[in-house]
Amino acid sequence: MDESRDPASSEPPRDHDRARTTRRGLYALGGGVTLFVFAVLIRDEFHHAPTPDAAVSAPGTPVSFTPPPMSKIPGGPEGDAIRHGLAIFENTGTQASQFVGNGLACRNCHLDGGRKANSAPMWAAWVSYPQYRSKNGKINTMEDRLKGCFSYSMNAQDSPSGGPPKPGDPVYADLQTYFHWLAKGAPTDTKLKGAGFVKLKLTALGYDRSRGQAVYAQHCAACHGADGQGRTDLNGRVVFPALWGPKSYNWGAGMAVVNNAAGFIKANMPLGAGNSLSDQQSWDAAAWIDSQERPKDPRQKGTVEENAKAFHAKEKTFYGKMVDGHLLGTGTAPPTRIASR
Amino acid sequence: MTAPPPEDERFEPYEPRRRIPLPVYWIAIALVLWGAMTLLQDSAAHRRSDTARIAQARQTLAQQDAPGALLFAERCSTCHQGDGGGIAGAVPPLSGSPVVAADPHAIVQILLHGITGPIAIEGKTYDGHMPAFASVLDDAQLARLASYVRRTWGSRGPTLDAAFVARERAATANRAGPWQGGADVAQMVPAMGAQPSNPIAPPAPDQALAMRIAFNGVRGGWSCASCHGMAGEGRDGVPRLAGLPADYIAAQLTNFASGARANDSMYTVSRQLAPAERAALAHYYAGLATPSNARPSLGGDIGRGATLALLGDDRAQIPSCFSCHGSSGFGVAPSFPAIAAQHPGYAAGRVAAIAALGKNANLMTPIAKRLNDADRRAVADYLATLPPTPAGVATARKER
Numbered sequence: 001m002d003e004s005r006d007p008a009s010s011e012p013p014r015d016h017d018r019a020r021t022t023r024r025g026l027y028a029l030g031g032g033v034t035l036f037v038f039a040v041l042i043r044d045e046f047h048h049a050p051t052p053d054a055a056v057s058a059p060g061t062p063v064s065f066t067p068p069p070m071s072k073i074p075g076g077p078e079g080d081a082i083r084h085g086l087a088i089f090e091n092t093g094t095q096a097s098q099f100v101g102n103g104l105a106c107r108n109c110h111l112d113g114g115r116k117a118n119s120a121p122m123w124a125a126w127v128s129y130p131q132y133r134s135k136n137g138k139i140n141t142m143e144d145r146l147k148g149c150f151s152y153s154m155n156a157q158d159s160p161s162g163g164p165p166k167p168g169d170p171v172y173a174d175l176q177t178y179f180h181w182l183a184k185g186a187p188t189d190t191k192l193k194g195a196g197f198v199k200l201k202l203t204a205l206g207y208d209r210s211r212g213q214a215v216y217a218q219h220c221a222a223c224h225g226a227d228g229q230g231r232t233d234l235n236g237r238v239v240f241p242a243l244w245g246p247k248s249y250n251w252g253a254g255m256a257v258v259n260n261a262a263g264f265i266k267a268n269m270p271l272g273a274g275n276s277l278s279d280q281q282s283w284d285a286a287a288w289i290d291s292q293e294r295p296k297d298p299r300q301k302g303t304v305e306e307n308a309k310a311f312h313a314k315e316k317t318f319y320g321k322m323v324d325g326h327l328l329g330t331g332t333a334p335p336t337r338i339a340s341r
Numbered sequence: 342m343t344a345p346p347p348e349d350e351r352f353e354p355y356e357p358r359r360r361i362p363l364p365v366y367w368i369a370i371a372l373v374l375w376g377a378m379t380l381l382q383d384s385a386a387h388r389r390s391d392t393a394r395i396a397q398a399r400q401t402l403a404q405q406d407a408p409g410a411l412l413f414a415e416r417c418s419t420c421h422q423g424d425g426g427g428i429a430g431a432v433p434p435l436s437g438s439p440v441v442a443a444d445p446h447a448i449v450q451i452l453l454h455g456i457t458g459p460i461a462i463e464g465k466t467y468d469g470h471m472p473a474f475a476s477v478l479d480d481a482q483l484a485r486l487a488s489y490v491r492r493t494w495g496s497r498g499p500t501l502d503a504a505f506v507a508r509e510r511a512a513t514a515n516r517a518g519p520w521q522g523g524a525d526v527a528q529m530v531p532a533m534g535a536q537p538s539n540p541i542a543p544p545a546p547d548q549a550l551a552m553r554i555a556f557n558g559v560r561g562g563w564s565c566a567s568c569h570g571m572a573g574e575g576r577d578g579v580p581r582l583a584g585l586p587a588d589y590i591a592a593q594l595t596n597f598a599s600g601a602r603a604n605d606s607m608y609t610v611s612r613q614l615a616p617a618e619r620a621a622l623a624h625y626y627a628g629l630a631t632p633s634n635a636r637p638s639l640g641g642d643i644g645r646g647a648t649l650a651l652l653g654d655d656r657a658q659i660p661s662c663f664s665c666h667g668s669s670g671f672g673v674a675p676s677f678p679a680i681a682a683q684h685p686g687y688a689a690g691r692v693a694a695i696a697a698l699g700k701n702a703n704l705m706t707p708i709a710k711r712l713n714d715a716d717r718r719a720v721a722d723y724l725a726t727l728p729p730t731p732a733g734v735a736t737a738r739k740e741r
Contacts, residue, residue, distance in 0.1 A: 027363055032370025039371060040378075070652075083423070091422060094429040112655050222676050222704060223665065231674075233667040234470050234731065235420070237431035240665075240673070272660040272708045 062191040067115050067123045067182040078177065085178025088171060089114055089122075092154060093238075096171045099150050101158030101334065102295070103230065103238045103247035106175075109153065109255060111268060114182060117194025118267035118274075124195030126176075126183035142179065143172045152252035157298045158334040197263035203280045207258055207316075209323070212288030215281045219270055220289075228292060244292035246332040251297035251312075251319050258316040261286035291318040296331025304329040409489025412482060415647065416474070416728070417490075419668045425494045433462040433469060439532040441495035447529040448487050449501070449509045451520060452478075455630075455731055458522025458539040466537055472669070472728035473519060476632035477682070480506040518630045519731060547617070551625035554618055562613040565622065568606070572631040577638060578686040584730030587620075587627035588675030594619040603698065630732035633682035637722035639689055642715070646723025649716060659711050662720065665704070671730040682729035685721035692717045 073082050088095040090113060092105040107113055114122035129142040136148075150156045150164035157163065165171045186192060217226065223240040224230050230242040242248040254260045266282035268274045277285070297319070300307040304327055308320030319329045414423065420432045427434035435441050439462075440448060455473035459466055474483065480503040488500045520526060523536030545551075556571075558564040565582070569575050573583035582590065596602035597611040611619070637643060648654070650670065653661035663670055665677050672679030680688065692709045699706035712720070 024360070024363065028366030029370060031363060031367035033374065035367050035371040036374040039375065087422065087424060087426075091426075091428060094422070094426055097429050112653070116655060232431075233669075233673055234671055235428075235431040236468055237420075237428050237668060239667055270704055271664060272658065273704065274658070276707065 062193040062195075063187060064193040065123060065186045067121070067186075068184055070113070073181065078181075081174045081177040082181045085174035085176070086113060088175055089178060096150075096165070097159075098161040099154065099156050099159050099163070099165050099171065101155035102242070102249065104154060104241050104249065105238075106149070108241040109264065111271075114179070116268070118196075118198050119264065120196050121182075121194060122179040123183040123186050124192045126179040127186050127188045127192065128195065142176055143167065146172055146175055151298055153249045153255065155248075155250045155295045157250070158246070158295060197260055198267045200259065200262050200266055200279050200282060202259075203283060205280060207262070207283035207287035209284075209287045209291045209318075211280075212284035212286070212291075215277070215285040216288045219277060219281070220285060223270070228289065243289045244294045246295060246334060248294050250295035251329055251331070252299055256290055256294065256317065256319070258283070258286045258290050258318070261290050287318075291321075291323050291328065293326065293328060293330065293332055295334075297329065300329075409485040409487075409492075412478070412486045413489055416478075416486070419651070419663065420471075425490075431467065433460060433465075433467045435490060436494045438462050438494065439534075440526060440530050441490055443495075443530040443532060445487060445491060445498060445501055445505070446509060447526065448490060448495075449483065449506055450513060450529060451526065452483055452487060453506075453510060453513065454516055455519035455728075456522060456526065457519040457630075457731055458524070459537040460523030460526060461534070461536055462523075469522070470731035471519070472671075472681075472731045473630070473632065474728050475510065476634070477726060477728050480504075480510065545621075545624055545628075547621035548625060550618065551621040554614070554622060555625060559618065560613050562610055563606075565610075565626075570634075573626045573629045574631045574634050575684050575687065576634070577684050578690070579684065580687045580691075581631075581633075581635065581683055581729070582626040583629035583631035584671070584682075584732040585627060585679050586672050586674035586677070587623040589672065589678045590623035590626055591619050592675070594623070603694075628732055631729065633725075633727075633729045635682050635684045635725035637685060637725050639685045639718035639722050641685070641689075641718030641720070641722035643719065643723045643726065645716065646719035646721070649712075649720045650723055654716075657711050659708055659716075662724075670724060670727055679730040680724050681727035683721075683724055685718070685725045688724055689717040689721035692721070 070086075073079050073086075084095070089106040089110070092107075093100045093103065109120065110116070110122060111119040117124075125145070126142065129145060130139050132138070133140045133145075136144075138144075140148075147164045147167075154164075220243075224243050225240070227245075228243040229245055229247065230238060230240045233239050249255050255264065262279075262282045262285075265285055266275065266277060266279060269277070269285075297307055297311065299311055304320050308329065312319040321328050421427055421435050422432075425435035440451065451471065453473060453475040455471045457470050458468070460469045461467075474486075478486065483506045484501040484503050487506070491498055492500075522539035523533060524539045527533040527536045553559070555565040555573075558567075565573070568579050569582050570579075573581065575581035593602060594607075594611045594614060597604055597607035598614070600608065614622070649659060650662040653659050653664065662680060665673065666680045667673045667677065670679060670681035692705075692712055693714075695703065695705050696709035696712070699709060701707070
């Protein structure tokens, strides 16, 4: 552009002049468009959250997946099973009342009806079973996994039937039909983004229950209560689930292991403000919650110490530890069953 | 001025032929493109909003004319569930219920006035609290709703018409407050069998004090009723108080007095109240069963509002309203206020205030910030279509 500055002393040939004008026009247009694109890019950077890349990702890197919207549930017998599976998922204590021994429902840990990434979404679970689990040392089908959910997270030992649904129970079939539908179109040969819970690296400070008590009081107690017993609405229906005590998950549940709870808290809690707590706060809150007494581990045959050795040796857990002069793992008395159950 | 050089005598002014610098072209072209893009986007937004408005108008029409199934899905299924199975220990089922099977006059009366108190259905006792729909659904809508419930879970009786509901409404027009538990319902439905007795709670000792302040004010201050209405029903821009959790009301009065919640009028009023007076007022308003006078007034998209309230918007990280404010927006004591039947002007304004002024420790602040203006109006208008909280029970419940 500097050349344009020097005044043309000699009259250039017409052709040369025209060529130069054209060239300048191109420069002007090119520069203008570049400037415009640049401005748009900058604006998008500030105004819009980065959108997930739709481009094909390299093999091995996790792929994002979005489950179909609820409005797309088909009709017919399959649709009925999907809807019933969803009803069990959302309202487990009523729809599978025989197998639920606490006040929880599937959706308490698997948020948005099992759709939310990083809260162990069911579309990601569906495509990763059958799988080997060190928890029971065998290949688990989805039904085996669900049996585990009922045994531990739903504390089936205190339920009216005294245990999880028997193999082949329609509860399993309908839940699986719902999961299968949620995973419609999900690839089976690759990792999905948001599967399971976030795996938090242990911080330098580790986790500490007394720090956790302070985090809990500030960030958790408004909903779950200072006593961790959750809250019900005016009809007695659970709105915020109990985090410990007889109405919560038992010592065999995945959520009773500190790193699982920390990962769940980090990405999802407080509700609507996921990732607002620091890693340290998440670890500490998890430590406070998971160092409270809860229903006993249903696998326990002998003493708590023996069971701790058999099933909890490799876990970050408070099971079998003495806290405030109390041996954790002893269990709670079953909740007085409400007359109407 | 000294003598100029002779050449300049013949000086002809001329403009050296200098081209416009390229950057000027660049900026001009970029601006033109930017303008074109903005124009295009704006016109697209206009077209979209027109389409949305037309679709919404159609939807509103369809809703007023909605078959009972849709009415049930929107108003009843959060508690009774889509399959009528209810919630163990909390909400009685409709399938198999003698009330649904009985003479239609019972179900219409329950829909009109609601029920509060223990009720036994199929041998199981529920401490039931059902809202009154008389103030939010018209006769034709109630007829369709009752017909749907009876057709689905009861006898195949005749389809009810609006005139039937109108007669039922007129017959109990003087009734204030809900039916008292299964005992009242059994008088309409003999097949209910034995029902638990429903001890009517004696009026709280501080009720006289509360009513004196509510209607006359104290120490020369304004009365509550002068703004919030004779029965705590509120008006546009002034919140409904009836049925809010008592602890919540008391906490707000404390916050107004300390300035933690900024409001000039309430600052003045609440500072005149002693703690005992605040508690008395809180109990009084929490226990009022007042019909709703809230109506959608902000032009919000009610369908979008319903989606936000019931399901939230996971892409925008907005959890459903009901996940914290209770499954029907009736509030969760002590901290979460009832939002059903709240006035839209107040509700949307409150969300805007929390977004602008709220502290980050407040759970609602990040959510309020993510709700844009259209969403705030949508959800506020939707909440105004809901029945009011069944009153008298919204205080902290005894642990089961």
